[in-house]
Amino acid sequence: MDKHDGPAPALTSERLRVVHEMWNELRGGRVGPKRDEITPARLRAVLPWTFTIDVVDGGQDFRFRFAGDRIIQFMGRRYAGALLSEHTGSRFFDQMRAMYAGCVAAKAPIASGVRQASLPGKEFLEIEALVLPLSEDGVSVTTLFGAFDSWQLGKNASTG
Numbered sequence: 001m002d003k004h005d006g007p008a009p010a011l012t013s014e015r016l017r018v019v020h021e022m023w024n025e026l027r028g029g030r031v032g033p034k035r036d037e038i039t040p041a042r043l044r045a046v047l048p049w050t051f052t053i054d055v056v057d058g059g060q061d062f063r064f065r066f067a068g069d070r071i072i073q074f075m076g077r078r079y080a081g082a083l084l085s086e087h088t089g090s091r092f093f094d095q096m097r098a099m100y101a102g103c104v105a106a107k108a109p110i111a112s113g114v115r116q117a118s119l120p121g122k123e124f125l126e127i128e129a130l131v132l133p134l135s136e137d138g139v140s141v142t143t144l145f146g147a148f149d150s151w152q153l154g155k156n157a158s159t160g
Helices: 012-026 069-075 093-108
Strands: 048-056 063-069 111-114 124-136 145-153
Touching: 012 124, 012 145, 048 093, 063 069, 069 145, 093 111, 093 124, 093 145
Parallel strands: none
Antiparallel strands: 048 063, 048 145, 111 124, 124 145
């Protein structure tokens, strides 16, 4: 039995559950689907909450590739083309790096439970994130695909 055949990560956000289900259908028995299998048409309902990250040097670093409008709004700017290593030293980006590295090492989905945002100026929000491996060769993780959701602190994902 493939290690990904078990239950889906515990996710509060319906958007994240939709992304996980689509990824799981596309990957088949592989580590993850190829990047070009994740198309905007498949993601129409959740595209603003999704992102892709290039895995650099086997997970030594990560390059921001695409972020949907809701992620850009939360982050306050576009990061496309920038390396994650250029933004370390803050709790928010260090947590991001740990999730990405964990996904590459495990070759499996990684979900952050609902928690208060640690990005300066966004502490009034709760966030939940999902990171999923993509693979061009079916074995190694070459890209990360994920989704992010946020809502006001104290509300829940379904009412936020």
